[in-house]
Amino acid sequence: MSRVIHNRIAMFRADVGLSRRDLAEIVAVNPQTIGFLERGDYKPSLELALAIAEHFGVAVEDIFAFQPFPSLSEQLKRGS
Amino acid sequence: MSRVIHNRIAMFRADVGLSRRDLAEIVAVNPQTIGFLERGDYKPSLELALAIAEHFGVAVEDIFAFQPFPSLSEQLKRGS
DNA sequence: GCAATTTGTTATGTAAACACAACAATTATT
DNA sequence: AATAATTGTTGTGTTTACATAACAAATTGC
Numbered sequence: 001m002s003r004v005i006h007n008r009i010a011m012f013r014a015d016v017g018l019s020r021r022d023l024a025e026i027v028a029v030n031p032q033t034i035g036f037l038e039r040g041d042y043k044p045s046l047e048l049a050l051a052i053a054e055h056f057g058v059a060v061e062d063i064f065a066f067q068p069f070p071s072l073s074e075q076l077k078r079g080s
Numbered sequence: 081m082s083r084v085i086h087n088r089i090a091m092f093r094a095d096v097g098l099s100r101r102d103l104a105e106i107v108a109v110n111p112q113t114i115g116f117l118e119r120g121d122y123k124p125s126l127e128l129a130l131a132i133a134e135h136f137g138v139a140v141e142d143i144f145a146f147q148p149f150p151s152l153s154e155q156l157k158r159g160s
Numbered sequence: 161g162c163a164a165t166t167t168g169t170t171a172t173g174t175a176a177a178c179a180c181a182a183c184a185a186t187t188a189t190t
Numbered sequence: 191a192a193t194a195a196t197t198g199t200t201g202t203g204t205t206t207a208c209a210t211a212a213c214a215a216a217t218t219g220c
Contacts, residue, residue, distance in 0.1 A: 001108035028081035030179050049126040060140040064126055110209050122207055
């Protein structure tokens, strides 16, 4: 078991204008950790994933998934 | 950051009559690992949590949460 | 009853998540 | 242009998720 996990942390951060440092502080991890996650250098623990999803008010699957997320432009084509 | 994570793996397993061994095989981990998770001996990786949720066809938050899950009897009192 | 399956326990090893530090590169602000 | 803020990179150390094994206890099936 070692599947790639895609994430949209950077997108959700950009959406509300939040720096890595700020997000790191909110979920109580090292700022570097957020960078490592965004670049896919390593996968988050469930604990961290739950905390991040909780902060953005969405489900874990909205931020983390086995399947790659469609680009913004792709998403705008089909409604929603 | 080190919050307790509650889970309902055993419930979802029981619901469909699935042994730990079987679930372990499905999500490709050691059978002991499922036992460790159910007893709260350790928290799953996001990868494993996603795989388990995916198999049961529910959201990660339906199986794993920071807040304890209500008991079945508790749940039956208030509809749904 | 016995046998098989499921679950629980303990122990040891490894890989990877995360902490922390120090600094380079890039981008934004004035 | 200079300063500050954000992001990227590299390295070292600790903790813990998970693998594997071996076996005890409990449960289920015949």
